[in-house]
Amino acid sequence: MTSVGTDVDRVDGPEKTTGRARYSADRVLPDMAYAHVVLSTIGKGRIRAMNTDAAAGAPGVLRVYTPFQPLKLYPPPPGYGETYAVLQDRDIRFRGQVIGLVVARTFEQAREAAALVTTEYDAQQPSTSLAAGSPGVTAPDQGQGAPPAKFAVLAPGVTSIDQALAASEVTVQGTYTQGSQHHVAMEPHATVAVWQDGHLTAYCGAQMPQVHAVSLAAQLGVEADRVRVLSPYVGGAFGSRVATWPDIALASAAALDLDRPVKLVLAREQVFTMVGHRPAVSQTVRLGASADGVLNAVSHKSDVAMPMPTVGSWVMVPAQDTSGALYKTPNLAIDQRVVPLDMPPTWAMRGPNEAPGGFAIETAMDELAVSLRMDPLRLRLRNYATTAAGTGRPWSSKHLRECYETGAERFGWSSRPRSGTVDGQWLVGTGMATAIYPAARFPAAVRVRFRDDGTAVVASATADIGTGAVTLLSICGSDALGIPLSRVEPRLGDSALPPGAPAVGSAGAGSTAPVIRSAAQAAITALIDLAVTHPDSPFYGMTADQVRYHDGYLDAGAGRSMGFARLLKLTGTAGVEATANGGPGPEAGQYAFHSFGAHFCEVRGNRFTGEPRVSRFTTVVDIGTVVNAQATRSQIVGSVIFGIGHALLEVDPLEDSGRLAAGNLGDYLVPVNADIPDIDVHWLDIPDTVYSPFGARGVGELATVGSAAAIGNAIHDATGIRVRDLPITLDKLLG
Amino acid sequence: MHAYDFAAPRSIRSAIDRAGGESAYLAGGTTLVDLMKLEVMTPSRVVDINRLPLKGIRVDGNGLRLGALERMSDVARHPGVRSRYPVVAQALELSASQQLRNMASMGGNLLQRTRCGYFRDTSTPCNKRLPGSGCAALTGENRTHAILGTSDSCVATHPSDVAVALVALDAQVELYGPHGRRSLPLGDFYRLPGNTPHLENHLLPRELITGITVPSLSWARHSGYLKVRDRQSYEFALTSAAVALDVSGGVVREARVAVGGVGTRPWRLPAVEQALVGRRTTEAAYEQAVAHAADGARPLAHNAFKPELLRRTLVRALTTVGEL
Structure with a gap:
């Protein structure tokens, strides 16, 4: 009797719930020293001088490293994170950049001494406005056979997407914006580094332990086989532990220099600027359709904030696997651009392209449905795609139609009140959206x-x-x-x-x-x-x-x-x-691979003070074979919660000074239990044996995509107000 | 956090003797320890007052008395507080998290520092933290900041919820200092920022809050606290309202109204209270009564919505309490 597809408790659950699981920061080694970082307090410029005398003379301090007394470090390999090496020059690329490392006998001594370091800068005005920098430059190529950042697929005789839009009976256009967001994994980034006989063991959170080891070796200038990364327990990642951020190399280099183990645990506020976050993005979607709702043209342009060229390497491409794959359309144009800014590093965050991209296209589809006076579900079914745009490839397995149908039935979509209702002090509305996520192998x-x-x-x-x-x-x-x-x-x-x-x-x-x-x-x-x-x-x-x-x-x-x-x-x-x-085998070149899902939700907005609160949510997904029903449910519920945060709460404004204004968990709001309704989750469990003989495509990010749009669409249904700038906070709903 | 001296005296007199200079009293620690970690508060001595005899909750014909060291959670679940002063219990329960309420003291709650992000970030200017350094919030992110009682030096809100409820109920704070006991109306206890935003109240050096009293008010049973915020729990107020209504025959006889999240201190609205008297308990009547609630407000770049939100918060709170 196999347990595949059943509810299986986490095998490491008892360790985690009893505190026996040792996360990176839980490691205590003999003779271990403690490090604390010093961060820049200006957004751009150059360090003129640093005074480390007080810090160096503080109790317990072993060493103070700065660009004037650096640890030798090299940049990570291209594409592995930031493009520069910390402490190797006096340039300030962003506010919250590492400019010093204090190592002491205890954590408290290191932290106290770090606060004693003073720095003089030659400051420059950083460039921080996405709007002022838009339109940006065409996004750098993603490589690995990915489609170009800018392309168009046009029907015979059509010369441009603008022409196709102009020839459409009905058009809608919307610009959708969102600010910086953070992963805020529960475990802050932490490293314990220990050298023995010229070999390094680094305990740190890693989504790809071997890639971490390769990157770390490159930053330290040693052979890759001399570095071992141990990451048995990770307190959440969501993309924040793909690249190696400077903490790991700093702790490792200090451990080598001091010839003793070194622990470096970032303070929560430091994680906000040292670890790459999801950048702000502005997206304009234009849709053209016939009067009965058949799409004729889809245009999706985006401008993404990016700390280029000094910091960034990962590039957000929000349209590719959303507008580029969701609907059947004879004319499709995608233009993904980046706006270089002086800001903390950016990186992939759960549904990195697709969560923002999905919000844009799935809100635009709702706007089209409203404009056509058509059920938004019917509009999507009318434009159901059976082959991928551009390539004509069929999907390895696609059962999105069943997701729509099952979800609509579970939610009671067809019997929902139209255009909102009132329940006491609350305006009630319903909305839906599609989820899509590429199924890489x-x-x-x-x-x-x-x-x-x-x-x-x-x-x-x-x-x-x-x-x-x-x-x-x-x-x-x-x-x-x-x-x-x-x-x-x-x-x-x-x-x-x-x-x-x-x-x-x-x-x-x-x-x-x-x-x-x-x-x-x-x-x-x-x-x-x-x-x-x-x-x-x-x-x-x-x-x-x-x-x-x-x-x-x-x-x-x-x-x-x-x-x-x-x-x-x-x-x-x-x-x-x-x-x-x-x-992946030869099938990789013959099929398109995505997972799919459908979201339906009910949102209530207070008729006096506007607060939007999600009251009901149904998500149905098509992910192939399910390995662990319990973990799958958790992943989908977690994804929807991410969507609720995306839609209603999460933003970290970038100030003119280059300061992230909400760089702590008091000001950067993630949902709490009270924000989350019962989330009804269902999956089809149809194996995708083209993807792999096992048939499981994976589930982690899928339901993050489209969930924010479903919420925004329900808010529009409830209040008649269309908010295109996330998060949808109550001040935007006061009417 | 810097090294500091620590004392844990057993008597009020001894605590006062040990205070002074750059000392700070420690009660629940939910503000002080937090701000010490951020280097925002850097006391050279911490005087732990948790051993002092400052407990006790009394509800009787004279009103309500709370010892300064009563924990928020204990006050919130006290049956007498819940039934006779629901606005106090609700304001407490809508504050912070259960874990914080289990630690935080009532006296400390009244003294908690603002949540202005610039006050809490030592790399930015802040007149409250470092007098004369400037105010980053005036031109920075100020969506959550105050619109009433502000100055060119400071626009930070007072963060307490229960202080808003207590101000509405004419509470007094009992103080004990080197020169003996005294008490002050809580409404007068807080200062406006003016040019000295680092001076937040009228506590004298080494003085302690020992208790809080609320005079008897029979119709405080018809009261409630409404907190409006982006997140449904565990967040400070964008706006809040403490409301008590004496209603008879569908007409307001008397009212108490104070608001939070909008003022540099808990903000009583006597003009709204007067405007409510004699009005019917209808939404339209409430709208008229609160029409001038935000008069004098000075909105900032990101909180221009607050005057309107404040009026709506009041109408909602009045509607809710009026239906009790």
Whole structure:
């Protein structure tokens, strides 16, 4: 009986809920010193002088590093994060940049001394306005066969998207804006670095432990095989632990210089500027349609704030997998631009392109439905796409229509009151939107090892960033080996393990699950090989095809059956293992790959004071095979909560000075329990065997996409007010 | 956070003796410790007053008396407070989080510092934190800032909810200092910022709040606190209103109204109280009564919505309490 698709408790749940799980900052090593960073307090310019005398003389201080007395560091490899190395020059690129590191015997001493460092600057006026810088320049190429940032697909005889729009019977246009947002994972970024015999072990949160190791080695100027990253427990990531931010290299370099372990835990406020955040973006969507709602033209232009060229490397492309993939249209134009600004680093955040992009196109579709006086669900069904725009490729598996239908039925969409109702002090409205997220598949290697105590190890250098990946290793290992979950020991979060799938792009599960099956099969083959070739084995001398493996046993028929633990003991073998590799095959060039979903929600706005409160939410998704029902539900609920934050609360204004005005958890509002209604979640559970033989595409980010639009559309239904600037706060609803 | 001396005296007299200079009293610590970590407050000595005999909740014919060290959560769940002064219980329950309310004291609540982001960030100018350094909020992000009682030196709001309710109920603060006991109306306890926003109240050096009293008011049973904010919980008020109504025959006989989130101190609205007297308990009547509630407001670049929101907050609060 497989546990695939059932509700499985986290295998690391007891460790996490009892505090026994040791996160990076929980590591305490003998002789460990504590570091604290000093950050710039101007938005652009150059350091003229720094006075570190008081800090250096403060109790317990071991060393103060600054650009005048630096640790030697190199930039991360291109694309791995920022484009410069901290402490190597006196340039201030943004406010909140690392300009110093104080190391002391205790945390309190390091923090007190860091506050004693004074800095004189030659300040310049930073460039901080997205609006003033728009339109920007065409976004840099994303590489890896990605479509260009700017392209158009036009019907025969059509010369431009403007012409196609002009020829449409009905057009709508909207500009949708949002400010900076932050991941605010519960665990602040933390590193414990320790060197031994020229080899570094860094305990830090990593979505891709091996990529972290490669980047860290490059920043330290050492060979990659001298760096090991250990990241067994990660307190949330959402994209904030893909790149290596300066804290890891700083702690590691200081540990080398001082020849003792160093711990560096960022204060929450420091995470806001040192760790890349989701940049502000302005998007203009234009839609052209016939009077009966058939799309003729879709145009999606975006301007994204980007700290180029000194800081940024990841580029947001909001339109590609949203407007570029959602609807059937003969004419499509996408123009994704960036606006260089002097601001803290930016990076991918959950649904990095698609959450903002989805808000724009799915709000515009609602505006079109309103303009056509058409049910917004019917408008979407009327423009249902069966092949991907531009390429004509079919989807590997697409059941969005069933998501719409099932979601509408669960929510009661067809019997909803039209154009809002009033319930006491509250205006009530309903809205819907589509979710879409690309289904990438990454190469992954997995090792399966049978051990003589009857357990099996399933190991891969992927990461569990709170998603349940470690439990997935157990579930899939148990399924492939036919042994109970309790007899599988999952291992991940270690760069020394076989190269695993990165925990990014919602592709960790989809990329790993099929390879666990292959690795289990290879380990079984190796086990049978041992059984028939080892003289002490009761199966000795048989051919491999005479011995069958099932449920932890080797079986040659006629009562000749033996558990693998006993076989290993009889043969004096501690373990038998095999490693398998897997990744996308030729199907990658023949199909389009996305996951899909449909959101329906009810929002109430106070008729006096405007507060919008989400009161009901239904989300139905098509993600292929579900591995762990409980974790899947959690992921979807979490994604919708992200959407509620996106729609109603989350913004960090960038001031003219380059200061992020809400760089702390008191001012940067994320939803609390009271903001979250019961969220009704459903999935279709239709395997996508084109994507992989296992059929699971992954779920992490999908439901983040479109959820903000569904909320905004419901607010419009309730109040008649269309808010195109996120978050939709009560002051925008006072009418 | 810098190193500091620490004392935990057992008597009020001893606490006052140990205070002085750059000292700070520590009660629940929910403001002080937070601001010490941010280097916003840097006392050289911390005097822990938690051992002092400043507890006790009394509800009787004379009104309400709260010891300064009563925790917010204990006051909020006291049956007498809940039934006779619901506006106080509600203001407390809508404050902070349960964990903070379990720690924070009533006296400390009245003395909590503003949530202005510039006050809390030592890398920006702030006249309240560093007199004469300037006010970054005037030209910075000021969506949450005050519109009433502001000056060119400071536009920070007073953050307390329960202080708004207590001001509406004519509460007094009992003080104990080197020169003995005294008491002040809470409404007069707070200063306007003027040119000295670092001086927030009329506490004398080393003086302690020992208790809070509220005079008896039978119709305070018909009261309520409305807090308007972006997040449904665990956030400070954009606007708030403490309202008590004495209604008979569908007509307001007497009213108490104070507002929060808009003023540099808890803001009583006597003109609105007077305008309510004799009006019917209808939405239209409330709208007329509060029409001038925000007169004199000085909105900033990002909080121009607050005067209108304030009026609507009052109408909503009055409507809700009027229906009780």
